[in-house]
Amino acid sequence: MHTRRLVKRSILGSRVYAPSPTGNGAPVTGVVQAVKQKNRDVSSAAGARFSVYTVLMQDGSLKEFSEEEIAAGINHIVAKGPLKSSLKHSSSNGAPESHKVEGGSLSPETVEEQRFSEGRRVGRDHDTRSVSLLEQKRKVVSSSIDVPHARRSEEEVDMDKVTAAMVLTSLSSSPLVRSPPVKVNDGLCGSWKDNGSAGPFTPSSNSSSGGYWSWSAASDQSNPSTPSPPLSADSFKPFLVPSMGGVGSGPTGPEDPSLDEQDGSSLLFDEPIPRKRKNSMKVMFKCLWKNCGKVLSTAAGIQRHIRTIHLGRSCDSDCSDGEEDFYYTEIKLNTDSVADGLSSLSPVSPSLLPPPPPSPHPLLSQLSDPHRPPPPSDAKESRGGGATPLSRSAPSALYLIHTDHAYQATAPVSIPSSSSNSTGSASTSFTPTNSSSFSVSWQSPPVTFTGAMVSPSKSQGFGEQRSQTIAVLSSPPRATSALSRKVRGEGKKCRKVYGMENRDMWCTACRWKKACQRFTD
DNA sequence: GTTGCCGGGAA
């Protein structure tokens, strides 16, 4: 639709090469003044429509040329020097219009000189465009036509796919982790470009962005396989300019090409910034091992801690089977209120810690990694055998609770300083009236967890919640809807306690019909 | 029907 319109718009006013009217073979330049669609006669194949371009020649005369004639002129020029690598796909897409203009705008240096001289002549003849305008013109034309982004080799494309996936994962899980934008940009461009460059382009499928797609920053978790509609011509212009090696500047192409790419990339990746985690909230990882309760600020750190201290493994994370993931929990800490308390608990400053692992969510990483051994077997084995370190001193609280709501996350909930209290520790630890060392928010698993949570030191007080958790977690993975909805609380709620008449005494969440934060289950 | 609360909209 609009891509077709863009193509047409780009043709008008474009400088093209046409066969010499004298027939001596030397192509001349002209400016496309009009385009007419005509039906081919019987001599042409399939009676397809073709375009007749009215070209204003250097001498001021108007002549009509067919696509082939103009394109042939370009081929003649381009053949004088090697095409830039970025153009090889472009010139093979079979689209006459784009073909033609690309060739003109992306000629080698020698051709550039020739075109310069010719451009001067044209400027004297008719329009008052200067030589620099000629350069601008090339930019304008090329940025609004079908220029597939074929700037990378196949191997690079494959690598970039991987890189793009990794970066998207990082972005979706931790907005603080930012990868080199240019690399991502190219990678995505390359991967999506494959579709476009796989076969001949058609005006409808070959958008003016050359198969370049973008995704909205607000949906940084969105799957790149479901791209958003292509950007407008002006939006993707920066991405096209770099492939031209232009040197001029002007009203329509003022930016330096290299800067354009940088800006365009940063533009894409700057937008998720507002979604950064609030400064006052920090995600910490608490060791659930008996008599430990160590809190670290990175999953890698807590995993290392568990692996080395509790599991007695000295090897690196490479030989980890993921068992550590069961011995720590992710907690969101309101650093405004707990920073002091945490400073004594956490020996490592969060700002000095290495970046989190590729999948900062331990549960997510477990679920996404089929190579990890299923946790239930471990737990059962340890339970039956009773000889492994796990069974001897497994933490008493093998659960992960997750809250999505900010008001829940900031709700002051006390947790025991250590999880060694195996008798009813959970039941008391979740009572908000208890004195708390620091406020945390427990987090329930955001995704299905197929492992049954079994602990040798199972506490009765936590049995209810645990049973719910187990029931949920052992459900089929597809039952995400059941997970998404918090299991109905069994305990007293503000409505029950205070009644409708004392609604003002309810907790805020209850008043807002949210999950009660005062009487948590 | 009541209750808890998720998702989403309005201010």
Add this chain to the structure above:
DNA sequence: TTCCCGGCAAC
């Protein structure tokens, strides 16, 4: 961000 409410699901 706060506040509110429709609507769903568990009870």
